[in-house]
Each structure stands twice: as C-alpha cells, then as structure tokens.
Amino acid sequence: MDTSSYDPSAFPAFAVTVDLVVLTVRPPALEVLLLKRPEAPAKGTWALPGGFVKPDQDLVEAAEFKLADKTGVVVDRAHLEQLQTFGSPKRDPRMRIVSVAYLAMVADPMAPELGNATWTPVDDVDRKALAFDHAEILATGIERARSKLEYTTLGTSFCSPEFTIAELRSVYEAAWGTTLDAANFHRKVLATDGFVEPTGRTESSGPGRPARTYTAGDADALHPAIVRPA
C-alpha cells in the first residue's frame, strides 16, 4: 500500500454534486424534469436539476433538497434512490466534478411549467441536446425506472394516492411504450399480495364501467415479475 495516499493533507480535491433524474408519467408519455440553464457554462441549454453538495450534507439529503426545491414534491410521496455516479475527468469543462445521480419517481404534479423548469417526454429529449453528460445520466435513469417496474411495486409511486388498475396500467404502458392486455394485467396485479389494497370505492371518468380504486400496498418486490414485452 502506498503510504502517501493516506496523508490527509495531500489528497486531491474534488467537487461533488448531485444530479436528479426526476420522472413522472403523464399518459401517454414518460416525462422528465429539465431546467434551462440560466448561466455559464452551457448557458441556455437544457440540463438535469442538480447542484453542489454542502460540506456537512449527506448525499441523499442534498438530493431531497434539490427535489423539493425544483418540484415542490413532498419527499414522502415520492420515490428517491441513488442511480449511479459519474466522474469522468472530462465531464465538466471547469474542474474535476464527481456527480452522484439520483432517480426520483413522482406522481403527476399537475404543475407543468414553473419558472425555467419543464416536463419533457423522454422521447423528445434527443432534440434538446442536454448539457454535459446529462444525456447519459438520463438514459441510465430511464432504463433503471423501466426495469424496476418489472420486479418492484414502484409503479404505484407514479399514481395518485387512490388509483384504478387502469391508471396503473397506463403507467406501465407509458413507461414501456407498449400496450398491455387489460384483462391479463388486471389479473396479475391482483394476484400479487401487497401490490395494491382495495379501498371499497369506485371511480368513474368518461364512458365505461366504473373502476374500483386501490391504494399502494406494502410490498416492495413483485413475485412473479411483470415482464416487459419484447
């Protein structure tokens, strides 16, 4: 072992930031929260929300703070998990920045535009040329979210507090860009213990038979999984 690497006075100094991939579902699209950068570098281009971590701030706290700041979302009603850390020496032109990316999944906030923030369908992001390596971070976040829908109950965190099976299905369809058989989806969701809990109430919007409503159950994992179609 190299002794020098443990000399506290001689370690290389890095800046540490958090960047957030905040996803929501507004049928029929999976959408991401983007900010128009108001200053240099990359002024005027689109970027993920984020910022420097304070000296005494935990990483997750920094992410929670940024999330509340940009969306007004109560953290309790959202899912937030660490995504991946990006630390290429070239990723920021100014200095060596290591960014810990977080993935947030929130229910439709119904506040489309606030300040210079905007929800954008993820399929339209290509045209927006994101700043830095944010396109890569976003791609990682989208794939993580799509894959977690398969084997966890996190789909419910995209839904209203009280929702119908059809609303949950529209989450899967939007996120995966597919259509799912309503009858089979219904059967699978109800067959999984702890996925959803019936409220006893029903809800009617538009034509068709009114749907029973449910709340999120207390299970985290899905056994068996809801497999993404090929």
Next chain:
Amino acid sequence: MDTSSYDPSAFPAFAVTVDLVVLTVRPPALEVLLLKRPEAPAKGTWALPGGFVKPDQDLVEAAEFKLADKTGVVVDRAHLEQLQTFGSPKRDPRMRIVSVAYLAMVADPMAPELGNATWTPVDDVDRKALAFDHAEILATGIERARSKLEYTTLGTSFCSPEFTIAELRSVYEAAWGTTLDAANFHRKVLATDGFVEPTGRTESSGPGRPARTYTAGDADALHPAIVRPA
C-alpha cells in the same frame, strides 16, 4: 437557482475514493478479499481494498488499478461494475470522503494469501468488525452479486475459462447458500441461448461420469431468470 453554487472558486472540497468489494467463489463458500490496515486510522482492523482517486483518473480506471494491484487479476477475465456511492459526512473521522464502491467478481485466483490480503468467507466477516462503513458496503455488494446471478450470466465470471455445469452450479450454491437440483439446473442452463457454449471436451475429477465442459456464452441477460429459492 443559487448563483453562488456555480462559482468555481467557492465549491466545497471533497476527497473521493474507490472501495472494492472483490468476490470469488471457493466452494462451498462465497469469499471476499479483505486487507489488514497497516496504519491509522483503524490500524490493524480489516477493511476493503481501496484508495484515493487521482486528479486525472477516471473512476473505473481507479477501481481497475486497485483490483490489479491487490489481486493480480487481469481485468479482462473479471467482471467489474459500479456498486453504489457512500458519502455520509460521518463515515470517515478525518475528513469528508465520498467513496464510490465497485463490485468485482473474479474466478478463484488460487493465491489464498498475498501480503496482508486474505480471502474470507462472507459469513465469517461479522466476526472481523470491518473498518468505517465497510460492513454496509460489503452487504450491498453481496446482495447485488446474489441478485445478479438470478438474471444475468455473470455466474460464469466466477468460473474457470473452461468449466462444467456442475462447477457453475457450485457457484450458485455457494453464493446463495442453498443446494440446487442438479438435473433441473442442467436443463435450465442449456435451455438459455448464449449462456454457455459447449467445447466438445469432457473433464473428469473424482468419481462419477465425466462432465462436458463449456465456455461462457455471449449473452448477458438470462431469459427466463434462474430464481433464487425462498
């Protein structure tokens, strides 16, 4: 947005390290590479291999370097992936350190002890009281490895270049701490395209019918998965 957070001269300085969870399988145990710390802090206790990232070094490069350093493992023959980043303000007594943890899966290196490094069965680690938050990092790595065996072909990276189905099965059994039905495991592995490729050769060790040997296939994902028994 707070303008001050983008002033390059006023960002908080962090130290960034990589820590490695290096796993191997030596039937019947899943084992991890531990180092006895030769100096303060936590001198004399066991810890995961790791070290500071150099100013112009990519995170993966730093991890690859440390892996080669400690194990002599050729990186091509091993699997290395980013695990999770740990950055609690309290995790190191000296200063604010953010550690990017990596998970490495290597075939049995046959070199049990080199210097102050040692392979330890993961079930015996509790008794060794790891330094800092390394117990948490290790637990995260073990769970990641166990779960990736289910839905990826990474089990082969714990095997010799040419291996038998039984050797692959012993990997799963060691990692999961279970026994698996040999016949059913055999059927499932061969039913998955790209998991293993037959060599046409056989290998005999000890009594019993000689087993055909295989090399790792080019598939990454397992469809359907090999589900861990409850």
Next chain:
DNA sequence: TGCAATTATGGTCACTACGACAAGAACTAT
C-alpha cells in the same frame, strides 16, 4: 475382475403462470 458408490445427463409428470381471447357487467352518449 466385478461390484458399489458417485456424478452427469436425460426424461416424466403435475402444477403454475402466461398470453390470447371471449364474454358479461356497468356505465356514458345520442
């Protein structure tokens, strides 16, 4: 030499989960 033990590999069978689809239930709109 021959037999027992051992491991590899192949096969059967009942059960579960699934996709495709049909059909009934309960509403809205005209």
Next chain:
DNA sequence: ATAGTTCTTGTCGTAGTGACCATAATTGCA
C-alpha cells in the same frame, strides 16, 4: 332504447418449473 366504452371475470392452450426417476459413465475398493 341502443350503441359504444371500459372494467372485470373466465377459458384454454402453451411454456417453464420443481420433484423425482432412470440411465450413463466413470472411480475406488473388494
């Protein structure tokens, strides 16, 4: 009333699984 829409339940053929049995091909020992 009737058509259209959506929710919900049911049916059926197929694929995957675990438990288990059978056979193949070797080693080790009497």
